[in-house]
Amino acid sequence: MYSKKNLYxxxxxxxxxxxxxxxxxxxxxxxxxxxxxxGLRLYSSGxxxxxxxKGETSDTLHVSAGSTGDGMEITFLDENKNEIGTPTExxxxxxxxxxxxxxxxxxxxxxxxGGYEFHLTGKTPGTTTLQIFVMHHDHVDIKSGYxxxxxx
Amino acid sequence: xxxxxFSFTSLFAQSQNTCGINGxxxxxxxxxxxxxxxxSIPDLNFFTTSDSSGSFHFHNVTEGEHxxxxxxxxxxxxxxxxxxxxxxxxxxxxxIIPKSIEIAPVVVTDVHTHSLFEQHAEIKxxxxxxxxxxxxxxxxxxxxKNETGIAVRSMGPAPARPVLRGLGGDxxxxxxxxxxxxxxxxxxxxxxxxxxxxxxEKIEVLRGPKILTQTSTTIGGIVNVVRHDIPILKAxxxxxxxxxxxxxxxxxxxxSFSLEAPVYGINLKGDFxxxxxxDMATPVGTLKNSYSANTSGALGASYVWNDGYLxxxxxxxDLGYGIPGGFVGAHPNGVDIKxxxxxxxxxxxxxxxxxxxxxFDFSMARVYYYHEELEKNLSIGSQFRILNYLGYLxxxxxxxxxxxxxxxxxxxxxxxxxxxxxxxxxxxxxxxLASYFYEHLSSDNYNLExxxxxxxxxxxxxxxxxxxxxxxxxxxxxxxxxxxxxGIYELSSVVSIxxxxxxxxxxxxxxxxxxxxxxxxxxxxxxxxxxxxxxxGYGAEIFVFHRYDKLYYNISAFxxxxxxxxxxRNTGELxxxxxxxxxxxxxxxxxxxxxxxxxxxxxxxxxxxxNTGAYTYGEFKESGAPLPQIPPYKGxxxxxxxxxxLSLFVNTEYAAAQKRVDLFExxxxxxxxxxxxxxxxxxxxxxxxxxxxxxxxxxxKEYRNHLSWVKSIMPEAGRNFRFTYKMYFxxxx
Numbered sequence: 001m002y003s004k005k006n007l008y009x010x011x012x013x014x015x016x017x018x019x020x021x022x023x024x025x026x027x028x029x030x031x032x033x034x035x036x037x038x039g040l041r042l043y044s045s046g047x048x049x050x051x052x053x054k055g056e057t058s059d060t061l062h063v064s065a066g067s068t069g070d071g072m073e074i075t076f077l078d079e080n081k082n083e084i085g086t087p088t089e090x091x092x093x094x095x096x097x098x099x100x101x102x103x104x105x106x107x108x109x110x111x112x113x114g115g116y117e118f119h120l121t122g123k124t125p126g127t128t129t130l131q132i133f134v135m136h137h138d139h140v141d142i143k144s145g146y147x148x149x150x151x152x
Numbered sequence: 153x154x155x156x157x158f159s160f161t162s163l164f165a166q167s168q169n170t171c172g173i174n175g176x177x178x179x180x181x182x183x184x185x186x187x188x189x190x191x192s193i194p195d196l197n198f199f200t201t202s203d204s205s206g207s208f209h210f211h212n213v214t215e216g217e218h219x220x221x222x223x224x225x226x227x228x229x230x231x232x233x234x235x236x237x238x239x240x241x242x243x244x245x246x247x248i249i250p251k252s253i254e255i256a257p258v259v260v261t262d263v264h265t266h267s268l269f270e271q272h273a274e275i276k277x278x279x280x281x282x283x284x285x286x287x288x289x290x291x292x293x294x295x296x297k298n299e300t301g302i303a304v305r306s307m308g309p310a311p312a313r314p315v316l317r318g319l320g321g322d323x324x325x326x327x328x329x330x331x332x333x334x335x336x337x338x339x340x341x342x343x344x345x346x347x348x349x350x351x352x353e354k355i356e357v358l359r360g361p362k363i364l365t366q367t368s369t370t371i372g373g374i375v376n377v378v379r380h381d382i383p384i385l386k387a388x389x390x391x392x393x394x395x396x397x398x399x400x401x402x403x404x405x406x407x408s409f410s411l412e413a414p415v416y417g418i419n420l421k422g423d424f425x426x427x428x429x430x431d432m433a434t435p436v437g438t439l440k441n442s443y444s445a446n447t448s449g450a451l452g453a454s455y456v457w458n459d460g461y462l463x464x465x466x467x468x469x470d471l472g473y474g475i476p477g478g479f480v481g482a483h484p485n486g487v488d489i490k491x492x493x494x495x496x497x498x499x500x501x502x503x504x505x506x507x508x509x510x511x512f513d514f515s516m517a518r519v520y521y522y523h524e525e526l527e528k529n530l531s532i533g534s535q536f537r538i539l540n541y542l543g544y545l546x547x548x549x550x551x552x553x554x555x556x557x558x559x560x561x562x563x564x565x566x567x568x569x570x571x572x573x574x575x576x577x578x579x580x581x582x583x584x585l586a587s588y589f590y591e592h593l594s595s596d597n598y599n600l601e602x603x604x605x606x607x608x609x610x611x612x613x614x615x616x617x618x619x620x621x622x623x624x625x626x627x628x629x630x631x632x633x634x635x636x637x638x639g640i641y642e643l644s645s646v647v648s649i650x651x652x653x654x655x656x657x658x659x660x661x662x663x664x665x666x667x668x669x670x671x672x673x674x675x676x677x678x679x680x681x682x683x684x685x686x687x688x689g690y691g692a693e694i695f696v697f698h699r700y701d702k703l704y705y706n707i708s709a710f711x712x713x714x715x716x717x718x719x720x721r722n723t724g725e726l727x728x729x730x731x732x733x734x735x736x737x738x739x740x741x742x743x744x745x746x747x748x749x750x751x752x753x754x755x756x757x758x759x760x761x762x763n764t765g766a767y768t769y770g771e772f773k774e775s776g777a778p779l780p781q782i783p784p785y786k787g788x789x790x791x792x793x794x795x796x797x798l799s800l801f802v803n804t805e806y807a808a809a810q811k812r813v814d815l816f817e818x819x820x821x822x823x824x825x826x827x828x829x830x831x832x833x834x835x836x837x838x839x840x841x842x843x844x845x846x847x848x849x850x851x852x853k854e855y856r857n858h859l860s861w862v863k864s865i866m867p868e869a870g871r872n873f874r875f876t877y878k879m880y881f882x883x884x885x
Binding site for chain 1: 455462464496498726728729730731
């Protein structure tokens with residue numbers, strides 16, 4: 001038979017178990033700092049080739065079929081169109097999406113993949129689009145929007 | 153001692169020293185005779201079984217005192233002491249209390265409960281037994297989707313949550329055994345409810361004054377699932393169930409079992425369920441990345457004595473599921489989510505006084521919830537960790553200042569909310585303290601309920617930032633109160649009318665206050681508002697219910713207005729970093745009006761026609777424009793036939809088009825979907841076998857749920873075969 005005293009002891013034990021029950025509490029990642037940009041400019045040998053801001057551009061990138069153009073360097077823009085350089089956080093890198101890779105492709109110097117400089121190589125005459133990403137561990141952190149590419 | 157009742161009428165004696173005993177066993181909730189009940193008089197070694205009319209007979213029972221033991225696998229066991237003498241003439245009527253395991257379908261017109269409120273609620277808002285098995289879906293919300301006034305918000309099959317009268321999120325509390333399930337399902341449409349429906353005994357949709365003992369939001373409601381992880385009654389013998397479930401639309405399979413047994417005076421109980429589903433097939437294609445896999449289980453123990461019980465339990469729920477892709481700004485291949493919830497609970501009840509009507513009831517729980525959202529390459533996009541401590545202490549009292557019975561209580565909740573990854577809501581602690589009371593009064597032909605609740609809430613972000621992009625992130629404190637009164641009046645023995653008036657309140661959540669970044673799985677860039685005030689509003693409802701022998705109907709109309717109604721609204725703007733639509737939390741004045749009805753008519757013996765429907769109209773009070781995420785008029789019409797243990801059902805679920813939509817919200821077309829099902833029960837050797845076979849969307853019709861976030865890319869499931877088998881057993885003592 002269980003006396004009231006036993007019940008109180010039982011309750012206290014249960015309460016202790018409850019209060020100190022050790023579900024493993026895996027520590028979450030700390031909130032990450034984030035590179036914030038809403039546009040970018042593409043420079044080739046210091047000359048502005050194209051600018052895209054909040055997904056809108058009036059510029060077109062040109063390259064000849066069968067040739068590789070000069071290198072282009074990316075610099076990103078903040079809300080006020082100030083140039084803010086390129087991301088330096090761990091795990092970030094440059095990536096892209098070419099709408100039609102039979103018309104043009106992106107090429108980077110071996111060993112410089114993921115850096116923020118690239119060349120366009122024209123394949124066949126036509127028009128397509130290039131979208132530039134800042135990736136963070138294979139997830140898109142920043143998208144540029146679509147920049148027209150014309151192969152002559 | 154269970155509330156088992158017996159009454160005395162006439163008796164016949166067969167001899168001076170022995171007599172025969174006649175009697176009938178009735179279901180204490182429905183007054184329906186119960187066949188195949190085992191009755192015994194151990195001291196005489198007499199055994200018998202009730203026949204199809206619930207009647208039983210013992211021959212040659214000697215005079216004097218005897219104990220009659222009564223048992224049935226679907227009812228709680230008990231025993232009755234009887235005293236026989238030549239002078240007394242008795243037929244016995246034994247009432248026994250069901251365990252919510254049904255053999256025959258519930259006959260709504262035969263429900264009999266202890267108060268008009270309970271009767272109304274039992275008919276309208278409880279899903280249990282065979283009806284629960286027939287409606288069983290892969291989530292709690294899908295299981296409830298055909299209940300009157302309930303719609304389902306979803307983002308794929310797994311993350312589905314019930315919406316009551318157009319109100320969702322935090323305004324609908326989900327609880328297990330009256331303890332809140334502390335998860336993130338209320339905060340976002342991509343977050344799943346951490347409740348496995350297959351192992352539930354019963355689901356209650358609670359409204360009215362009594363819910364203020366658990367929540368301050370009277371206008372929403374509570375969906376409470378009853379499991380009794382901590383046994384509250386003495387186990388006699390080993391009992392439990394085993395079951396399987398399968399469906400074809402998503403190649404879903406499930407296995408589940410539960411066991412309860414007394415061990416050295418302690419009641420032990422455990423259950424385990426494992427479920428897997430693949431991508432869902434629709435009439436126009438497969439909804440990619442809509443799979444799910446979950447495992448859940450619990451262990452509980454209690455000691456039950458005459459004056460109460462005390463027990464503890466541990467429950468764990470693990471779920472992995474996919475969020476489909478293909479939206480603007482979404483991953484082409486979607487997102488995967490993994491979550492787990494671990495809960496330790498302690499509960500008890502202690503009688504006070506000698507009547508059994510006064511007692512203390514308490515509960516404490518520690519809940520650990522962890523959730524991560526994964527890109528397809530398994531890198532973590534978002535992480536959430538919540539540690540919750542919850543508890544309440546209630547005092548149930550008898551007659552008090554003119555009230556027949558009531559509850560007074562206090563409750564508290566401490567929450568530690570931490571976020572990692574690419575989520576911008578600051579880690580935050582919150583504290584909630586509440587005090588409340590509820591009173592009930594019954595008279596000859598009216599019932600009255602009244603309740604009130606006061607809450608103090610403090611929400612403290614880890615860091616304050618007066619200059620943040622969303623505003624001044626700082627500690628916030630709220631003092632709120634809620635009140636509710638309901639009355640039911642019996643115009644006659646078959647017609648009752650009622651009304652409810654309430655003042656509701658709700659404190660903003662951490663996400664509504666402090667969000668500031670991309671939520672990829674929800675396809676939105678969320679912007680919180682640290683200046684939000686608590687929601688407050690008023691609700692009114694009138695209803696009439698009518699219960700003839702063969703006809704039941706219930707009609708209700710409601711009107712709810714909310715000041716500071718907090719909603720995320722699509723601003724029409726894009727976040728130009730990730731091209732996600734920006735949803736900003738703001739408060740508006742909102743109004744909800746609606747009508748609900750249920751009709752059930754047994755037009756021939758065994759044949760029933762039932763029809764339910766619900767309509768909600770929601771608008772911004774200032775402009776009259778439609779509120780977002782309001783379900784259209786929807787209902788169900790069903791023809792059923794029941795003969796002995798076999799039932800057949802044909803029904804059509806239907807919904808009107810929803811063209812009253814918010815800015816940037818998409819219209820939905822109306823639909824009508826045909827479903828058929830059958831159920832069969834077999835009681836063999838004391839084991840009950842329940843079989844349910846359903847064919848949903850027989851005609852493979854393409855239709856869309858207005859509250860589905862994936863409706864723009866895929867409709868609801870196509871033709872689907874569902875099979876449920878559950879076996880209930882009770883062995884020995």
